[in-house]
Amino acid sequence: MIRLEHVQKIYDDGFQALKNINLEFKEGEINVLIGPSGCGKTTTMKMLNRLIDYTEGQIYINNKEITSIDTIELRRSIGYVIQHIGLFPHMTIYNNVAAVPRLLKWDKERIEKRVDELLDMVGLEPEVYKNRYPSELSGGQQQRIGVIRALAAEPSIILMDEPFSALDPISREQLQDELVRLQKEIKKTIVFVTHDMDEALKIADQIILMKDGEIVQKGTPNEIVQYPANEFVKEFIGTERLGNNTTIPPVEAVMLNDADTLDLDSSLESAAQLMGEKNIHSLTVVDENNKIQGQVTILNASNSLQENKKVHDVLTPINHKVNKSSSLKTVLNIMNDNDVNELPVVDDSEQYVGMITRKEVLRVMTDLYMNDGNEGS
Ligand SMILES: Nc1ncnc2c1ncn2[C@@H]1O[C@H](COP(=O)(O)OP(=O)(O)O)[C@@H](O)[C@H]1O
Ligand SMILES: [Mg+2]
Structure with missing residues (x-):
């Protein structure tokens, strides 16, 4: 002491x-x-x-x-x-x-x-x-x-x-x-x-x-x-x-909730086409209950295009996801620790609800700090 x-x-x-x-x-x-x-x-x-x-x-x-x-x-x-x-x-x-x-x-x-x-x-x-x-x-x-x-x-x-x-x-x-x-x-x-x-x-x-x-x-x-x-x-x-120090919004407020998904029995052609159109390199795969089953990357899809396979034949596991009420800080930590730039978001019953990207998290957090009156040195 x-x-x-x-x-x-x-x-x-x-x-x-x-x-x-x-x-x-x-x-x-x-x-x-x-x-x-x-x-x-x-x-x-x-x-x-x-x-x-x-x-x-x-x-x-x-x-x-x-x-x-x-x-x-x-x-x-x-x-x-x-x-x-x-x-x-x-x-x-x-x-x-x-x-x-x-x-x-x-x-x-x-x-x-x-x-x-x-x-x-x-x-x-x-x-x-x-x-x-x-x-x-x-x-x-x-x-x-x-x-x-x-x-x-x-x-x-x-x-x-x-x-x-x-x-x-x-x-x-x-x-x-x-x-x-x-x-x-x-x-x-x-x-x-x-x-x-x-x-x-x-x-x-x-x-x-x-x-x-x-x-x-x-x-x-x-x-x-x-x-x-x-x-x-x-x-x-x-x-x-005073009386309010919750300034950082939860994932829910920032995620893309209209992000596209694939079904297990979608064709790889449609998967590849969708990724091409949206200019993204992977899509989340959900089952009929909207639970995450994995992902298909553009590489996996295009490698198997000729073989008449479906999404469920080439999907790979998704190792990280976040809850919609998690804080943006948690999200950023997970992204940094695992070197990923986007994460699927689930609700409390583990149903897929959207995607969150690093770019969006950074944009929101930077805005918050810019608008936050700093006391100077
Ligand atoms: N060596 C010094 N001689 C005279 N005044 C000093 C000296 N070091 C610091 N001060 C003055 O003492 C006050 C407190 O300084 P400091 O403890 O460094 O402030 P802070 O770290 O809170 O910014 C300041 O007004 C500073 O100008
Ligand atoms: Mg000082």
Whole structure:
């Protein structure tokens, strides 16, 4: 547990960046510091690993005042992730993640095991990614490496200063989801800085809203949304979000519900013709109860055209489908994990109701973010 008591920070030029900060960060919780640019978030965070010293007050980690802890030891027990991760560009992913364990002189076997475990944790296949260089990864993947690099030596505290701010909205959502999932396993004390209220509401156990070097309100996301302390908090939450944070529509609202299907005993000629007309490369096959039986691709159909076969002779299984009430985020995760661009949609009785495409999901999600008033940095 981390505790700040009556902490103040006056910079050398006389500017008072923090006024009487009293705070507690509990183990196993994600604590989010949020507020407008210049309110003192980064200053608060950097005092915890003593990148900045405080002028007044005390900071305790597990009841030990941090000025009494050796600085190097202190920093080793704290992982630190920043916006521009600063992976070492000339080093492989393996070497990047292994950097701190090496400093700590872990043996090779232990490091190898740890790197594999960490890559698995964030869904990056170790054999595929270990030997790549940072520039060979997407922004989201690089930031995942930044996160696991900070976790490598099993620190009990993780500081994250706007770690996802430079990412596109979709990667950002995915990393937020992953962080929440990861935290259920690792149960660290996480202090996370952001200026994005959506992000805070989504990941926080405790939100600390700051303004001009002071804490305006702290509480759970629900407490903040339901009982905003004053006009500033209300405004920061965004009036449209109060009492309503379901902005992302379900699959049902976005799917193509007039997508064509094939019957089991359709001829392959008609299947191929339909795909040609619609300029698509596969069609979903349903039985008389409208249940999905599989799919026929243009390739399968045209390979067997001469043989007078029917759809049921060449259909291949469909491995992934989604429910019409699933969220678009789920859909996108399934598409990404399985490298597919469209998925059939079923209702609660497993009957086929339509198709959803990646293009459409991205279009809707981008629109949502474009129209979502961002608070600026
Ligand atoms: N080294 C410094 N000297 C003087 N003022 C500083 C210094 N670092 C930050 N500040 C000021 O302290 C305030 C808080 O900064 P910071 O904690 O970085 O804000 P935030 O992270 O919330 O955007 C800002 O007004 C900033 O200009
Ligand atoms: Mg900052």
